[in-house]
Every structure is written in C-alpha cells, then in structure tokens.
Amino acid sequence: MKKExxxxxxxxxxxDEIYDAWEKxxxxxxxxxxxxxxxxxxxxxxxxxxxxxxxxxxHSSMLAxxxxxxxxxxxxxxxxLWIPGTxxxxxxxxxxxxxKLLKEKGLKRQDLGKEKFLKEVWxxxxxxxxTILSQTRKMGASLDWSREAFTLDEARKKAVAKMFVDxxxxxxxxxxxxxVNWCPRCKSTLADDELEYQEQKTKLYTFKYDKNFPISIAxxxxxxxxxxxxxxxxxxxxxxxxFVGEIFEADFLGTQLLIKVFSDREVDxxxxxxxxxxxxxxxxxxxxxxxxxxxxxxxxxxxxxxxRSGFGKFSGKTALEAREMIVAExxxxxxxxxxxxxxxxxxxxYRCGTAIEPLPSKQWFVAVDxxxxxxxxxxxxxxxxxxxxxxxxxxIPFRFTKRYTDWMENLHDWCISRQIWFGHxxxxxxxxxxxxCGTRSEGEIYVGVNPPKGKGWVQDQxxxxxxxxSGMWTFSTLxxxxxxxxxxxxxxxKKFHPTQVLETGYEIITLWVSRMIMMSLFATGEVPFENxxxxxxxxxxxxxxxxxxxxxxxxxxxMINLFGTDAVRLSLLVGSTTGNDMRxxxxxxxxxxxxxxxxxxxxxxxxxxxxDFKLVDKLDRRxxxxxxxxxxxxxxxxxxxxxxxxxxxxxxSLAGEKLQNFIWNDxxxxxxxxxxxxxxxxVLGYVLGYVLKLSHPFAPFVTEKIYTDSNQRMNPNSRIxxxxxxxxxxxxxxxxxxxxxxxxxxxxxxxxITKIRNLRSSYRIAPGVVISAYGKSVKNIELIERLARxxxxxxxxxxxxxxxxxxxxxxxxxxxxxxxxxxxxLRKEIQDLETLAIKTExxxxxxxxxxxxPKVIVAQNKIKLVEYGEKIKTQKELLKNLG
RNA sequence: GGAUCCUUAGCUCAGUUGGUAGAGCGCUUCGCUUACAUCGAAGAUGUCAUAGGUUCGAGUCCUAUAGGAUCCACCA
Numbered sequence: 001m002k003k004e005x006x007x008x009x010x011x012x013x014x015x016d017e018i019y020d021a022w023e024k025x026x027x028x029x030x031x032x033x034x035x036x037x038x039x040x041x042x043x044x045x046x047x048x049x050x051x052x053x054x055x056x057x058x059h060s061s062m063l064a065x066x067x068x069x070x071x072x073x074x075x076x077x078x079x080x081l082w083i084p085g086t087x088x089x090x091x092x093x094x095x096x097x098x099x100k101l102l103k104e105k106g107l108k109r110q111d112l113g114k115e116k117f118l119k120e121v122w123x124x125x126x127x128x129x130x131t132i133l134s135q136t137r138k139m140g141a142s143l144d145w146s147r148e149a150f151t152l153d154e155a156r157k158k159a160v161a162k163m164f165v166d167x168x169x170x171x172x173x174x175x176x177x178x179x180v181n182w183c184p185r186c187k188s189t190l191a192d193d194e195l196e197y198q199e200q201k202t203k204l205y206t207f208k209y210d211k212n213f214p215i216s217i218a219x220x221x222x223x224x225x226x227x228x229x230x231x232x233x234x235x236x237x238x239x240x241x242x243f244v245g246e247i248f249e250a251d252f253l254g255t256q257l258l259i260k261v262f263s264d265r266e267v268d269x270x271x272x273x274x275x276x277x278x279x280x281x282x283x284x285x286x287x288x289x290x291x292x293x294x295x296x297x298x299x300x301x302x303x304x305x306x307x308r309s310g311f312g313k314f315s316g317k318t319a320l321e322a323r324e325m326i327v328a329e330x331x332x333x334x335x336x337x338x339x340x341x342x343x344x345x346x347x348x349x350y351r352c353g354t355a356i357e358p359l360p361s362k363q364w365f366v367a368v369d370x371x372x373x374x375x376x377x378x379x380x381x382x383x384x385x386x387x388x389x390x391x392x393x394x395x396i397p398f399r400f401t402k403r404y405t406d407w408m409e410n411l412h413d414w415c416i417s418r419q420i421w422f423g424h425x426x427x428x429x430x431x432x433x434x435x436x437c438g439t440r441s442e443g444e445i446y447v448g449v450n451p452p453k454g455k456g457w458v459q460d461q462x463x464x465x466x467x468x469x470s471g472m473w474t475f476s477t478l479x480x481x482x483x484x485x486x487x488x489x490x491x492x493x494k495k496f497h498p499t500q501v502l503e504t505g506y507e508i509i510t511l512w513v514s515r516m517i518m519m520s521l522f523a524t525g526e527v528p529f530e531n532x533x534x535x536x537x538x539x540x541x542x543x544x545x546x547x548x549x550x551x552x553x554x555x556x557x558x559m560i561n562l563f564g565t566d567a568v569r570l571s572l573l574v575g576s577t578t579g580n581d582m583r584x585x586x587x588x589x590x591x592x593x594x595x596x597x598x599x600x601x602x603x604x605x606x607x608x609x610x611x612d613f614k615l616v617d618k619l620d621r622r623x624x625x626x627x628x629x630x631x632x633x634x635x636x637x638x639x640x641x642x643x644x645x646x647x648x649x650x651x652x653s654l655a656g657e658k659l660q661n662f663i664w665n666d667x668x669x670x671x672x673x674x675x676x677x678x679x680x681x682x683v684l685g686y687v688l689g690y691v692l693k694l695s696h697p698f699a700p701f702v703t704e705k706i707y708t709d710s711n712q713r714m715n716p717n718s719r720i721x722x723x724x725x726x727x728x729x730x731x732x733x734x735x736x737x738x739x740x741x742x743x744x745x746x747x748x749x750x751x752x753i754t755k756i757r758n759l760r761s762s763y764r765i766a767p768g769v770v771i772s773a774y775g776k777s778v779k780n781i782e783l784i785e786r787l788a789r790x791x792x793x794x795x796x797x798x799x800x801x802x803x804x805x806x807x808x809x810x811x812x813x814x815x816x817x818x819x820x821x822x823x824x825x826l827r828k829e830i831q832d833l834e835t836l837a838i839k840t841e842x843x844x845x846x847x848x849x850x851x852x853x854p855k856v857i858v859a860q861n862k863i864k865l866v867e868y869g870e871k872i873k874t875q876k877e878l879l880k881n882l883g
Numbered sequence: 884g885g886a887u888c889c890u891u892a893g894c895u896c897a898g899u900u901g902g903u904a905g906a907g908c909g910c911u912u913c914g915c916u917u918a919c920a921u922c923g924a925a926g927a928u929g930u931c932a933u934a935g936g937u938u939c940g941a942g943u944c945c946u947a948u949a950g951g952a953u954c955c956a957c958c959a
Contacts, residue, residue, distance in 0.1 A: 005918090007918085007919065007921095008919080008921060009921095204959085217959085218959065219959060220958090220959070221959085232959095266958095267959085268958065268959085271958060271959070272958090272959065275959095276958095276959050277959075278959090279959090283959075284957095285957085285958085285959075286959085342958090344958080344959095399887065399888080400887090402886080402887080403886080403887075403954070403955085406885090406886075406955075407954095407955075410955085410956085506953095506954090507953090507954080509954095510954090510955085537953095563921095574897090574906095574907090575895075575896055575897070575906085575907075576896085576897095577896090577897075579888085580888075580889080581888095581889095581952085581953090582895090582896085583895060583896085584895095585895080585908095587894095587895090587907090587908060587909090588895075588907075588908080590908095590921075591907060591908065591921090592907095593921065594919095594921045594922085595921090596921090597919065597921050597922090598918095598919070598921085598922085600918090600919080601918045601919035601921095601922090602918070602919085603918085604918050604919075605918025605919075606918080607918090608917085608918065609917095609918075645899095646899085649899075651899070653896095653897070654897075654898085654899075657897070657906070657907095660906090660907095661906080668918085668919085669923080669924095672918075673918095673923080754924095754925090
C-alpha cells in the first residue's frame with residue numbers, strides 16, 4: 001500500500017484524527033495500561049483553569065510541560081495519571097457574568113434574584129468550559145477524561161462540605177469578627193492577596209478634632225475620624241510624651257469622641273504631625289493597636305460604603321460626600337491647619353478596581369496557628385512549614401522554597417467566607433438570624449454535611465472562597481472522602497496520592513500551593529504532591545504581560561492552525577527556563593514548524609528512496625557497517641542518555657535543544673546528506689525510530705504520525721499497524737554502542753570536508769569578476785568556460801571551471817569505509833584546491849585580466865552585468881549575447 | 884522597608900558540578916543538487932552590566948555598585 005507522501009507535514013490534516021486514536025485506545029486512563037502490578041504511579045493533577053475565559057498561551061505552556069512529563073513517564077512504564085478539570089473561580093466568574101448581564105440586558109444581579117442569576121452563571125460556564133476542554137485537546141494533552149472534575153460539581157460539593165464540617169469539629173474553622181477587606185461594590189470580603197494597589201495622589205489633611213484638643217492629627221480620610229477612639233504617638237516623640245496615658249473628650253463636628261492617647265513604635269514621628277488618629281473599625285493597623293490597647297471600637301461606615309446612623313448630618317452620605325462635607329466644615333471652623341498632596345497607595349478590589357473599605361465583620365476563618373491533635377499537636381502553619389523544610393515537598397527551582405516559607409511564617413488566619421452568590425454553600429444553618437449592618441446575631445447553630453431536620457433553619461447565605469475547594473484538588477479528585485474511611489486510603493486515593501508533581505505558575509504559590517498543602521495535611525495526613533515545578537509567565541515579544549485589555553495576547557488556537565500543535569509546544573518548551581518568564585513571538589513558533597517539517601522529510605526521504613524502509617526496534621550489530629554508521633549510532637546512544645537525564649531533572653529546554661541539534665545537524669545534514677551513495681537503511685530505521693520515541697513527549701503528533709504511517713505501510717495486514725508510539729517503551733541507552741573512536745574519526749572527516757568548502761568559497765568571490773556557478777549545473781561550467789575562452793588565455797580560465805567540478809566530487813563522498821584511503825583522497829583534494837587558489841588569486845591580481853574581464857556575477861540562475869548597471873538577465877540571454 | 888530574579892552576538896535567549904564563549908532568528912555571499920526553499924553551504928558579529936575578591940583558571944563562586952523586572956509588607 002504505497003501512497004505519495006506530501007512534501008511538508010500538514011498538522012491540520014492529521015492532528016484531530018491522531019488525538020481521536022489516542023483517546024479511543026484508552027491509554028490516557030492508567031487502568032488500561034498493561035503494567036506489572038508493582039508499577040510505580042506517576043500522577044499530576046492539572047491546575048484547573050478558571051471557567052471565566054478561554055485558554056491563553058500561559059495555559060498552553062502549562063499543558064505542554066505537563067503533557068511532556070506525563071508522556072515521558074507513561075513511556076517509561078509508570079502507572080501514569082493526569083487528571084483534567086476546571087475551576088469555578090467564584091468571584092471572578094460572578095463578576096464576568098454580572099458585567100455581561102449589564103452590558104447585554106442592562107440587568108443587575110439583584111434584578112434577577114439569586115436563583116435566576118445562578119442559572120445565567122451556569123449557562124455561561126457551560127460554554128466556556130466546552131471551549132476550554134476543546135482547546136486542551138487541541139494541545140494534545142493526554143488527560144484521563146474519564147476522571148474529569150469541576151471544582152463545583154456534586155462530588156466536590158460533597159468533599160468540600162465534609163472538609164468544612166471536619167475542620168469545624170476540630171476547632172480549626174471558627175466564626176469571628178475582625179477587620180476584613182470589604183469591596184462595597186462586590187459586597188464581599190477579599191483576601192489580602194486579592195488586593196491590588198494603586199499609586200495615586202491624595203490630599204493629606206492636618207487638623208484638630210476641636211479647638212480644645214491638644215494634638216493635631218493628619219489623615220487622608222477625615223470621614224473615618226468620626227470613629228476615632230485614640231491617638232497614637234511614637235514613644236520616642238518628646239512633643240507628645242506628656243499626653244500619653246491621658247484621655248480627652250472631643251467634639252468632632254457634633255460627634256462626641258473619647259480619645260485615649262497612647263504610644264506605639266509603629267508610629268512614624270516624621271509623618272504628618274507625628275500623631276495618628278486611631279480608627280479601629282476602619283483600618284487594619286488601627287484594629288491591631290486597638291486590640292493591644294483595649295480600645296473602644298466605633299463603626300462609621302456600613303457595607304454599602306455609607307456613613308452609618310448616629311453621625312448627624314453625615315449619616316447616609318457616601319464616604320466621599322462625607323469627606324467633602326467634613327473638610328468644608330473644618331475649614332469653616334478654622335480647624336484645618338494644612339492640606340497637602342501626597343502619594344498614596346490605595347488598595348482596590350482586584351476584580352472591579354473599587355477602593356477597599358476595611359470593615360469589621362463576622363466571617364468564617366481557618367485557624368492556622370491552632371494546635372491540631374491529628375497533626376501531632378502541631379498547627380497547620382507549623383506542619384506546612386515542616387514539610388517544606390524537611391523536603392517532603394521540593395520546589396523547582398529551589399529558590400521558591402523561600403518565598404513559600406516566608407509567606408507561611410507570616411500567615412494570618414484565612415478568611416474563607418465570601419458574600420457572593422456563586423460558589424460552594426457553607427454547610428451551616430441558623431435558627432434565628434438577624435442581620436443588622438454587618439453584625440449578625442443568631443441563636444442556634446448547626447454545622448453538618450446534610451441539612452438539619454426540623455423547621456426554622458436558615459442556611460448561611462455566604463459562600464466559600466474559591467481556594468477552599470481548589471485547595472482540596474489533589475485528593476477531592478481522587479475520591480476523598482469516600483476513599484478515606486477510618487484513616488485508610490482506598491481506590492484511586494490509595495493508588496495515586498500523594499501526587500508526584502504540581503506544575504504551576506510561581507505567582508500562585510501563596511494563593512493556591514500553600515492552601516493545598518495545608519488542606520491535604522489536614523484531610524489525609526499526607527503532602528498533596530512531592531514536587532512543585534514552577535513555570536514563568538508567557539510574555540509577548542516586547543516583554544509585556546499578555547492581556548485581553550492590551551490586545552497583545554496570542555491565541556493559541558490561531559497559532560496551532562498556522563503552525564501546528566507540535567510547533568507551538570516546542571516553542572513553549574525550548575528556550576525557556578524554570579521559574580523565569582519567557583517571550584514568545586510568531587517567528588519563534590514558525591522556526592519550530594520548520595523543524596517539524598525537517599523530521600518529516602527525513603522520513604519522507606527514506607520512504608521514497610527505499611520502498612522497504614521500516615523503523616527498527618532492535619539493531620543487529622552486524623548491520624553497523626560504515627564509519628558513518630558507527631558514528632551516528634554512537635551519537636544516538638549518548639543522546640538517549642542525556643535526554644533521559646535532562647527530562648528526569650526537569651531540564652526540558654536543554655533536552656529539546658539536544659534533540660533538535662541531533663536531528664537537524666547530525667542526522668539530516670551529515671548522516672543522510674553525506675552517505676547517499678550506499679545508504680544503510682537498517683541503521684537509519686533504527687536511529688529514526690529511536691529519535692521518534694525521544695521526541696514524542698515534545699512533539700507527539702508528528703512523531704505518532706510517522707510511526708503509524710510506517711507501520712501501516714509495512715504491515716498493512718497485521719495488528720502492528722495499530723500500535724501507538726504513545727505507549728512504546730522509552731529507549732534505554734546501550735553503552736556498548738557508544739564508540740568514541742568512531743566519533744573522533746568521523747569528526748576528522750567532517751573537519752576536512754568543511755575545510756574544502758571553505759577553500760571553495762575563499763577564492764570564489766573576487767570583485768567585479770566572474771565567479772560562481774559551481775555545483776553540478778553543467779550549464780554554469782560551460783558558461784565560465786565560454787566566458788574564459790572569449791576573453792582570456794584558455795588555460796588559466798579553464799582552471800577555474802575545473803575546480804568547480806572537483807568540489808562537487810568532494811561533497812559526494814559517501815562511504816567512509818576505508819578511513820585511511822578516504823583521508824588521503826580528501827587531503828589531495830585540499831592540496832589541489834590550495835594550489836588552484838593560489839593560481840586563481842594570481843590571475844585575479846593581474847591587472848590586464850581584470851580590466852578585460854566581463855564584470856558579471858552569476859547568481860540564482862540569473863546574470864547581472866555589473867559594469868553597465870544593466871538589469872538582471874537570464875543565463876540564456878547572456879549566452880546568446882556572447883554568441 | 885524586606886526579598887527574589889534578570890543584565891551573554893543586532894534581536895530573543897541557552898550555558899547542569901568553575902576548564903578553549905553557544906543556539907534560533909536576523910544579516911552578507913553562494914546554490915533549486917529527485918527528502919526538505921518551511922531547504923542546503925559558507926561567512927561576519929561578544930571587554931559575558933561595572934568594580935573588586937577567591938582560584939592555576941570565573942559567564943559560572945563571593946562582595947559592592949548601576950540599570951531593569953517581580954513578589955511581599957505598607958504610611959495614617
């Protein structure tokens with residue numbers, strides 16, 4: 001069954017059908033792999049992409065790296081599992097849908113009500129989810145789709161509720177009041193790491209509460225000063241020392257304040273007046289001071305960002321309106337001493353950009369410092385630090401360990417409740433529930449996986465932080481809690497937990513990695529993964545972060561359509577280093593497309609030139625005949641060792657580069673190109689077969705295509721034609737085939753041939769004179785001879801022509817069987833050429849010769865008459881003119 | 884304020900434990916030779932940011948400086 005092979009590999013034609021074949025084979029699922037019972041497991045959980053949007057190149061990079069690891073280990077004989085999934089990304093998704101609703105229908109979520117709104121969210125997420133999954137397949141990701149999960153599906157809901165209840169029962173989850181970062185627009189709390197900071201100019205006002213108050217204070221937010229209960233000064237500040245410990249009454253524009261003066265080291269003497277008005281309810285730092293100094297707490301601003309009742313004319317106004325009113329009144333009363341512009345770092349909501357309002361509020365927390373019995377009386381924080389320090393979890397590159405431990409050490413209790421509709425419900429019910437300006441009081445409370453029986457129970461209206469559910473990802477996807485009864489693992493959890501590698505972006509160490517570690521330790525007593533491999537961000541060719549708003553993002557699917565998945569994968573894997581950002585441009589991707597074509601054409605050449613060509617699994621050493629054979633086989637076996645080592649050590653880029661060099665330079669340019677005369681197809685079949693295996697994790701499609709194409713050609717009627725490269729055994733280097741002597745000898749030949757090539761070009765080019773037309777083209781040699789005959793002494797010119805012929809003979813050197821004979825031949829060639837070079841040079845120095853020479857340059861089958869500046873003429877035309 | 888990373892060819896970046904400076908793209912010249920023009924051959928280009936130190940030997944290790952990027956903390 002022989003068919004024509006196209007000149008170039010056409011990815012779009014084959015990729016979908018190849019992916020189908022993989023998927024149908026069932027080998028993405030480790031249960032279908034034919035493995036010995038004691039085969040080791042190798043598991044990666046895919047960091048679930050947010051369902052807010054389709055995938056970008058950053059995701060592609062993640063998929064490329066993980067699929068490389070997965071395919072490599074699958075071929076190495078591990079019980080290899082890669083679990084797919086998506087993340088519901090609560091706040092982000094809710095925001096996207098809200099914006100969409102407003103834009104398309106002019107509706108707010110409140111207009112729809114919770115139930116209808118959530119329906120809209122699900123409608124939205126189903127479409128993006130579908131897009132994400134199809135993009136993932138396009139990348140060639142060999143994920144086990146039978147185990148696909150979503151952070152908000154039924155199984156995960158069950159796991160999350162169980163986790164919450166368990167932690168509550170251990171006293172790790174508690175409800176408490178404290179200052180939270182409140183977004184008045186999203187009406188939700190934000191974690192510290194969900195804040196963004198905006199540098200901006202703000203006015204700093206210096207004033208006194210009233211004219212009898214002894215100390216002036218400075219603030220950028222006068223409206224919050226309605227809730228001041230103290231003034232803090234630096235203990236070393238002599239100006240205020242005499243007031244410390246005293247309590248003053250003040251009348252701040254109609255509001256009665258009781259101000260205690262105390263000292264605190266945190267206060268900067270040189271900022272403003274050196275005295276800080278303390279507003280415990282509306283500043284993180286002040287809250288801390290209030291706790292230490294047992295200050296009263298007075299709330300001024302409510303959840304909508306308005307001034308609460310009880311503040312006279314200011315009540316009901318927005319914070320900004322109140323600020324303006326207060327400043328105006330301070331001016332009127334002559335209390336305002338100074339008004340200056342300063343640079344201020346404003347915290348804003350990372351989703352909507354609204355200024356954050358720090359507010360005290362009742363929230364659910366995970367206690368990170370509480371000693372936990374099941375963790376050997378250590379806290380989550382201590383245990384999470386221990387596993388990193390004892391290297392039960394290794395960070396790659398190592399330096400990120402420090403980022404993790406530093407952050408862990410300073411970790412505060414984690415607020416896990418969010419005031420949004422979309423997300424995991426909190427498994428808590430109350431009997432009576434009053435809501436009044438952020439303070440909630442309730443009577444009876446019930447915490448359990450299943451709703452309580454009886455009437456009058458109302459479920460907690462809040463939802464859980466996304467990271468609470470994604471923090472459980474490694475074990476919730478492996479069947480926890482059903483697979484974890486009485487502290488014993490069973491099923492998937494037993495087979496695949498802990499996982500081997502978590503591959504993710506370094507920016508997510510604190511948000512996600514740390515939470516996974518804590519939650520896994522609590523739930524299973526195990527680390528969630530043994531290694532954390534961190535990749536950098538993918539930037540555009542100017543080094544800017546790709547983002548939708550900037551419009552500089554490259555859509556991976558566009559690139560795949562243009563250049564093929566293999567090229568996209570290679571460009572993401574080669575030329576980048578662990579933990580560092582990388583730039584990507586179309587040029588880079590297209591150069592890898594060319595590489596894929598190269599690989600394809602080695603195969604194409606073999607099949608066209610040798611109808612019986614086949615890939616060889618085992619090489620009979622008697623088939624290694626020529627020096628070139630020994631050389632390429634030796635090089636291959638060194639390559640196998642190096643690539644395997646590199647991949648084992650996460651040096652993907654290096655491994656890819658070595659493969660590329662071998663395939664392009666050694667195999668194509670030297671082995672295939674130089675030994676055309678008597679090709680050893682057996683050796684080529686062996687080398688190509690092994691190269692395909694080594695390259696498969698990098699470029700799965702083209703390698704699989706070549707592999708199956710070859711099998712189908714040679715074995716159209718046997719089962720072999722359905723064999724997949726994907727599950728072939730990873731090559732093992734054979735030390736006996738490494739032949740250093742052969743490599744050295746071959747290198748000598750390479751050097752000699754290169755020298756001849758150099759000689760050829762060294763005297764080929766001379767200003768204004770003929771030259772060129774080397775090569776086999778008889779026409780060109782004829783041309784030189786004719787030009788020479790017309791104008792000069794025949795002999796000298798003939799020399800040039802002859803030399804042209806000779807050089808081609810050198811390049812045809814094919815068989816390096818008799819090394820000494822071959823070397824002698826090459827040496828003679830070099831000598832001849834050198835003599836010729838001297839002769840020619842002499843000729844070219846001859847003024848008479850130069851003056852009378854036709855000033856032509858032969859290039860690209862076209863001849864340019866330089867002297868007359870004439871336009872390019874064809875060779876034929878010139879010959880005609882010369883008669 | 885604390886920390887990390889980067890600075891190597893015109894551009895984008897490799898360079899694993901210290902041992903003769905690398906790749907791709909681009910550029911110059913030549914070549915369509917039945918595997919490949921998405922190709923082949925040849926060529927040019929570097930005080931490895933700066934200054935010290937350790938060493939027989941430093942792009943690589945140490946110290947300081949400059950510039951760039953990022954993360955964390957945070958100013959009332």
